Amino acid sequence: MTKSKPRAEQKSSQLRARAEKQLAGDFQGGQIAPGEDVQKLIHELRVHQIELEIQNEELRETQAALEQSRDKYQELYDFAPVGYFCLDEKNLIRKVNLVGAELLGLERAFLIRQRFSRFIAPSSQDTFYFHRKKVLASKDKQVCELVLVNKDGTRFHAQLQTEAVVDDAPNSSHLRIAVMDITARARLEEELTAANLELEERVEVRTRELTKANLELREEIVLRRQIELELRKTEENYRIVVENANEGIIVTQDSEIKFSNSKFEDISGYTRKELASLPIVDFVHPDDAAMVMKYHTLAMREHVQPQAYNARVIDKAGQIRWLRNKGILIEWNDRPAILSFLDDITAQMHSEKVLKEIDEQLKNIFLESPIGIAVYDAHGLMYGVNKSYLTIYGMSDPTRILGTSLFDDPLLSSETKERLLAGNAIREEVVVDFPKSADGFMFDPTRAKELYLDVLITPLGMSMGDAVVGYMVQIQDITEEKGAQRSIHALSQQLIRAHEAERLMISRELHDRVGQDLSTLKIGLDSLRREHLIQSPVFLEKLTAFSNLTQQAIMVVRDLAYELRPPGLDQFGFVRAMTQYGKDFSEKTGLDVDMSFTGMEDSSLDFDAEINLYRLIQESLNNIYKHALARRVVVRMVASFPKIILRIEDDGLGFDPVQRMAGATAEKRMGLHSMRERATLLGGTMRIRSRLGKGTQILVELPHERKLHDSEKNSADR
Structure with a gap:
């Protein structure tokens, strides 16, 4: 008050000075009215009037400036990027800007005198209560975060910056609140929290894995140390075994002895130092030196396992000893x-008693063996047969065949005879047709059926040297076995036909019933979704999901029906059906499948042959896709009388065919076995060629009967 009073007095004096100056201008040159008091009074009144007019003019200017300032403030207030609310002491909204009204989804007029807590989510009511209480108590700006609810019930996260404003009335104040929508930030914080939790879990899992791996590594180190210790023990054990073996052990390299054990020192009479680098020929009997060197050189040069043989050696004392040599190729x-x-084996070779006993035992085995045995001399002339041989052929008098030549036997091919002359053992199956046999004088002509024989022909004397001293023929009657095989073959064909019939029935059931029911279900779901009777978005979303799931089930059922029974095989024929399958398989798997069929249009394949070939190619492609990691598959089928040749090649990993077939049997996997069985049922053969890293080739050969054209049929009829 003391400061404002001098200012008011100063302003009043300035105003009076301006009024007197103006009044002096108005009366300049005029006459002064008589009467000093009256004149003075009039002067005061005129000055006061001018003062009032000047004050009025200044008030109007001030009001205009205030209105302009108020308009600018209102624009800033309404178009601020945050919502502003003014609340009275009863928590009622007194003022709100446009952004605040937009946040709550209501018109600004509707919000006036509404309770602000009405728009606060129940979970945040306590938060706002304590926030408001803290603002009123401290009079400083306070910040809090809570959840607000707009007109349509949508919740959003908001940050409130609140300060208390004191009114002119005593003990009265209102709140000024700035509201910012922080929903996006809250969502990011929640995602960040979830990511942090996930990261912590991953770190914890990875820590456990590393801890486990560390423990496993330590265990492996301990295990390796134990293995090294065991290896040392094993090496010591092997040394003990070798040194205490009951047979001589030597290592030969470059025709010299590089290692020998104690037993060989006893046999040879030489010390280990004397044997070191001793040439083999200096130890072997001169008559057997060439044979020993031949076996040694052949094994070293051809890298083949050496044959076992008997040879004579001369020990240090000059005594001749017989040794049985069994060798293996090593590094x-x-x-x-x-x-x-x-x-x-010196004692064995010189024991006549043992030899006679062995000879007698061999003779008894020869005569009483259930296997038919015939022996021939070095020229191939028969000089002995046993009872089983005669029984199998239905003969009673052996003299009718003794002296006949093995190489004149009509049952043996020229190729077989050449292999026998080369010293090779032969095993093959032969068929004797008694009614058509030219050797009726030799065989029983009353037998009216074919005889299937398993024949094994072994050259004799090869283990003792180069010359063949004779031949032994062993035969077994496998006629019943062949009959059983034919029966099994017929049953297998019936089983496959029944299997394909069952596939056809299941395929039709899947397509005609299950597929149609699923299609009807999908139509119903789509119709229900389009009728707009359901307003719930969640329910509509579930209907859409069920419709999509039903569509997927329809596609799966169609694919399964197609796999079970390819419809194109009946409608379009083997070539078109197989070509279409290759295209579909390539699109589904990404494999480059190249198929071509030559001469198949003139083939006379029945449906059994077509379906078996179809399944064989189908199984091959599936195996290649599952196991070979191939990029390209080539399928070639050529029909050229008298054979149909199917070749399937891929550029995949490859494998060992023998090991894979054995492993498939042990693991009860029937893929390759099933393919081979189908080829056999068609009267054909299947061969597999494969190498690791070089891909795989499957070659199937089937008998082929050429289809006669009309002109050929007419010619055949004439």
Whole structure:
């Protein structure tokens, strides 16, 4: 008050000075009215009037400036990026800007005198209560975060910056609140929290994995140390075994002895130092030196396992000993060598009693064996047969066949005879047709059926040298076995036909009933979704999901029906059906499938042959896709009388065919076995060629009967 009073007095004096100056201008040159008091009074009144007019003019200017300032403030207030609310002491909204009204989804006029807590979510009511209480108590700006609810019930996260404003009335104040929508930030914070939790879980899992791996590594280190210790023990055990073996053990390399055990020292009479680098020929009997060197050189040069043989050696004392040599090819100092196990058989070779007993036993075995046996001399002339041989052929008098030549036997092919002359053992199946046999004088002509024989022909004397001293023929009657095989073959064909019939029935059921029911279900779901009777978005979303799931089920059922029974095989024929399958398979798997069929239009395949070939190619493509990791598959089928040749090649990983077939049997996987069985049922063969990293080739050969054209049929009829 003390400061404002001098200012008011100063302003009043300035105003009076301006009024007097103006009044002096108005009366300049005029006459002064008589009467000093009256004149003075009039002067005061005129000055006061001018003062009032000047004050009025200043008030109007001030009001205009205030209105302009108020308009600018209102624009800033309404178009601020945050919502502003003014609340009275009863928590009622007194003022709100446009952004605040937009946040709550209501018109600004509707919000006036509405309780602000009405728009606060129940979960945040306590938060706002304590926030408001804190603002009123501290009189400072306070910040809090809570959840607000707009007109349509949508919740959003908001940040409130609140300060208390004191009114002119005593003990009265209102709240000024700035509201910012922080929903996006809250969502990001929630995602960040979830990501942090997930990261912590991953770190914890990874820590456990690393801890486990560390423990496993430690266990592996301990295990390796144990293995090294065991290896040392094993090496010591092997040394003990080798040194205490009952047979001589030597390692030969470059025709010299590189290692020998104690037993061989006893056999040879030489010390280990004397045997070191001793040439083999200096130890072997001169009559057997060439044979021993031949076996040794052949094994080293051809890298084949050496044959077992008997040879004579001369010990240090000059005594002749017979040794049985059984060798294997090994690596010694990173070079090929032969590890030989030598048995001293000197006593056996010189024991006549043992030889006679063995000879008698062999004779009894020969005569009483259930296997038919015939023996021939070095020229191939028969000089002995046993009872089983005669029984199998239905003969009673052996003299009718003794002296006949093995190489004149009409049942043996010329190729077989050449292999026998080369010293090779032969095993094959032959068929004797008694009614058509030219050797009726030799065989029983009353037998009216075919005889199937399993024949094994072995050259004799090859283990003792180069010359063949004779031949032994062993025969077994496998006629009943062949009959059983034919029966099994017929049953297998019936089983496959029944299997395909069952596939056809299941395929039709899937397509005609299950497929149609699923299609009807999908139509109903789509119709229900389009009728607009359901307003719930959640329910509509579920209907759409069920419709899509039903469509997927329809596609799966169609694919399964197609796999079970390819419809194109009946409608379009084998070539078109197979070509379409290759295209579909390529699109589904991404494999580059190249198929071509030559001469198949003139083939006379029945449906059994077509479906078996279809399944064979189908199984091959599935195996390649599952196991070969191939990029390209080539399928070639050529019909050229008298055979149909199917070749399937891929550029995949490859495998060992023998090992894979054995493993498939042990693991009860029937893929390759099923393919081979189908080829056999069609009277054909299947061969597999494969190498690791070089891909795989499957070659199937089937008998083919050429289809006669009309002109050929007419010619045949004439």
